[in-house]
Amino acid sequence: MMNTSHVTVNPSIFSAYDVRGVYGDTLTEEVAYRIGRAAAQYLQVSEIAVGRDMRVSSPQISQAFIEGITDQGVDVVDLGLTTTDGLYFAVGKFRYSAGTMITASHNPGKYNGIKFCRAEAFPISKDTGLADIRDLAVSGNFAEPTKKGTVTTRDITEDYVKHALSFIDVTKLKPLKVVVDAGNGMAGKVMPEVFKHLPCELVPLYFELDGRFPNHPASPIEPENMVDVQKKVRETGADVGAAFDGDADRMFPVDEHGDLVDGSQVTEMVANSLLHKHPGSTILYNLIVSKSVPALIEELGGTAVRTRVGHSFIKADMRRVNGIFGGEHSGHFYYRDNWFADSGLISLLIMLELISIEDKPLSEIIKPLDRGVRSGEINSTVSNAQSKLKELEEKFGPAAQSVDKLDGLTLDFGNWWFNVRPSNTEPLLRLNVEANDKATMEARRDEVLAFIRS
Secondary structure: OOOOOOOOOOHHHEOOOEEEEEEOOOEOHHHHHHHHHHHHHHHOOOEEEEEEOOOOOHHHHHHHHHHHHHHOOOEEEEEEEOOHHHHHHHHHHOOOOEEEEEOOOOOOOOEEEEEEEEHHHOEOOHHHOHHHHHHHHHHOOOOOOOOOOOEEEOOOHHHHHHHHHOOOOHHHOOOOEEEEEOOOOOHHHHHHHHHOOOOOEEEEEOOOOOOOOOOOOOOOOOHHHHHHHHHHHHHHOOOEEEEEOOOOOOEEEEOOOOOEOOHHHHHHHHHHHHHHHOOOOEEEEEOOOOOHHHHHHHHOOOEEEEEOOOHHHHHHHHHHHOOOEEEOOOOOEEEHHHOOEEOHHHHHHHHHHHHHHHOOOHHHHHHHHOOOEEOOOEEEEOOOHHHHHHHHHHHHHHHOOEEEOOOOEEEEOOOEEEEEEEOOOOOEEEEEEEEOOHHHHHHHHHHHHHHHOO
């Protein structure tokens, strides 16, 4: 049993949704061990599944975390190297009581972290248990267990690939050329196994698992990290490209021209596909995505449900209304038949199926579905987020057709709208603007941004 009585656990490494810290500084083996014991004591389950990504520190953090769990008397199923969506799948499919993933997702190599979920891949956030795990880890007040837990290992790759493929009809796929940029992250492990079952040609970029990220950060939400996949699509004449983040739960596509395809457009395509297969279904979208999304869902006979930004909100709302699918602007796409968890892989497969069935280039499929021009998310540091939101409402609210406060402030003016919402963790306001044309979007974006930063 590791002696950690001298260790201080910094509570700031616990965010709204997970643990995230710098390895060797705020997140050490001793800290991971304490969090493992805290999770085991709080969750009160007989076993916990543990997966990890390819970060240099992940074997050490995982080993210490597992030791903490077993020292608290709880058994561990060690899934080894896997993706975050693979971990969610394993917890749902094999009925594990809880699951944890050692990853810092898209963060630079010096970071690591831990994501938690309960049975059925139900997320554990600050409001649903993470704060209690934090407090236990900080205090170190652990009950003495009567026994030590055991560790068994399981490789879920083959089972997860089979599950993801069940979302499409593989026989309908055409021999598409697909560029995948794994960013030296976990997609490099799973994608070769997926493409063994497809008639498509895989053009791999940075498939070597390397937590130092020697080619570019595994954070495709930043356009500069999409340059390589865009270039490779153009060079090879590929039909489509996709980049994944470090733990491979988020997917960011590019079309046959190498142009970026955003989260709203993916949401539109998946909604289009699923509503043709499952007419009348309920589909959720967060309030940052394009107005084209709910318009399309309703045109196709589905029910559109608007939700707050963040996976814990959208997953809870999906369960409440039995939504078949949920889409976010940030590259997270959720599926009811995937235990309401997100999967970049499933989204890519549905996109390949849609391109094959419609027998059109991706850009032509998107064009009629997507009718807005968006700014993307723009962050501004402010001294007081709440007072700035109040000022924004006073300035722009009187001219708006609707004022909404579901998540931050959303003002809709008919031919354009904007949302401003505060960050959970930093003194930031996040702005998203959409308009019917580019000139209006740019003018309104600049106007609102100037006011936020004044």
